[in-house]
Amino acid sequence: MSRIISNMLITMFFSLLVSSVVATEKDSALPRLSDTKAVEAFIDSAEVVVIGFLEGEESHGYQELVAAAKRVESVPVAICTEKEMWADHSVSSDTIAxxxxxxxxxxxxxIADAKKLETDGLVNFITINELRYITEYNQVSAVGLFNSEVKTHLLLFANRGSKEYTELKERLGALAPEFTGKFLFVMINGAVKSNFRSLGYFGLKSTDLPRVGIYDGNSDMKWLLPEGEISTERVQEFCHSFLRGELKEVKQAGAEAKTEL
Incomplete structure (x- = not known):
């Protein structure tokens, strides 16, 4: 009798062990996009997404992508193994996009061009390129911001922890989609010492904030929205004034400042 009970316990143990392994494997799997509608819906589901256009889960780079997805939880990640859909996104071989x-x-x-594909490298690839409707400026995001083809930045200078910080970030983040492809909206935390040079470039100090400015990378020119309420309407008109070319004759922000960005 004791042997029967022992065998039953052993069987139950292995059954639980197997189910646990299956569950773990399932949890580690990335969502699979099987048709064009699924791919488009996934791309449209968030401000930033990553798709591994890979032949399968055995492909080089898949396990690294799974590991990277766990470390960058703010970015949804999926895979697409259906090659007929790759061409829709200018992909011809295994690629992480x-x-x-x-x-x-x-x-x-x-994948073929990557000399050495590691999880850390994929995490860096994602975080550097993780630009959003309003991106917080730091040493990592700066790389993606300045590599973007959009060279004009609408800058919100505000001190994190101030009562205006979150409210203004949400307000301008909601306005940003209107200017997709024309401006990148960037949040610069004036309470961080490493950002003091950026403030100085506009002739600002942390005690002057919040303020809004425009930096045009094509002409290396910069302007500040005149002091006053930072309303959606004022910022919107500020952006349109730049696009109409009306700011070219306006005195640049920080014109007398000696600091550099």
Whole structure:
């Protein structure tokens, strides 16, 4: 009798062990996009997404992508193994592609071109290119911002922790889609010492904030929205004034400042 009970316990143990392994494997799997509608819906589901255009789960780069997805939880990740859909996104071989709405851009990492593909490298690829409708400026995001084809930045200077910070970030983030492909909206935290040079470039100090400015990378010119309420309407008109070319004759922000960005 004791032997029967023992065998039953052993059987139950292995059954639980197997089910646990299956569950773990299932949890680690990335969502699979099987048709064009699924791919388009996934791309449209968030401001930034990543799709692994890979032949299958055995492909080089898949396990690294799974591991990277767990570390960058803010970015949804999926795979597409149906090659007939790859061409729709200019993909011809195994590629990890990042799609972002802020500038309607697709950033490709071709697996064959990567000398050494590691999880850390994929995490860096995602975080550097993770530009959103309003992106917080730091040393990592700066790379993606200045590599974007959109060279004009609408800058919100505000001190994190201030009562205006979150409210203004949400307000301008909601306005940003209107200017997709024309401006990148960037949040610069004036309470961080490493951002003091950026403030100085506009002739600002942290005590002057919040303020809004425009930086045009094509002409290396910069302007500040005149002091006053930072309303959606004022910022919207500020952006349109730039697009109409009306700011070219306006005195540049920080014109007398000696600091550099």
């Amino acid at each position: 990042l799609f972002r709405k802020a500038d309607n851009h697709q950033e490709n990492l071709n």
